[in-house]
Amino acid sequence: MKLNLGCGQNKLDGHVNVDKYGSFAPDVMWDLESFPWPFDDNSADEIVMRHSLEHMGASADVFFSIMKELYRISAPGAKILIAVPHPRSDGFAGDPTHVRPINPAILSLFSKKNNREWKELGWPNTPLGIYLNVDFDVVEANFALTPHWAKKMQNNEISREDVEFASNSYFNVVDEITVTLVACK
Secondary structure, eight states: OEEEETOTTOOOTTSEEEESOGGGOOSEEOOTTSSSOSSOTTOEEEEEEESOGGGSOSSHHHHHHHHHHHHHHEEEEEEEEEEEEOTTSHHHHTOTTOOOOOOHHHHHTTOHHHHHHHHHHTOOOOOHHHHHTOOEEEEEEEEEEOHHHHHHHHTTSSOHHHHHHHHHHSSSSEEEEEEEEEEOO
16 A cells, blocks of 8 residues: 555545545545554555645654554555655745654654664664654655755755755755655564
């Protein structure tokens, strides 16, 4: 099964499109902040969350429950594609319905492998994978630059290191982050 969670008006063919608003005519109408979700354990081979996760989980407990449900319904090796606005973009900051910043570093907290490595290194990262008994590996992360920064990069006016520094320091360098997770079971 392929799921498109929080589909809104962006339904995907070949996916079960899920949203809490009937006005989008989803295949399944469900509030993804209500648990448990109406899907069986290990039933999803692919999950898409395109511009939906940043709208959910304002409280840590609800966010953690979302991550636990994602893990519960993911089949072993399932891919989860998450696209969100960059937390330092007007796309994120300018929308009052955005309640949680999402980035690869946050999602990497849900990896038991990372949790164990950080413990051995004495790092203070919160081992959410171990705490919540979930295990996701971040296998890919891509960043879509704003047109201004993309043009500078394309014209070789700046390096990748310059872009990384700028995206960690300034607003409106990166528009969107796309992260692919794999469920480790």
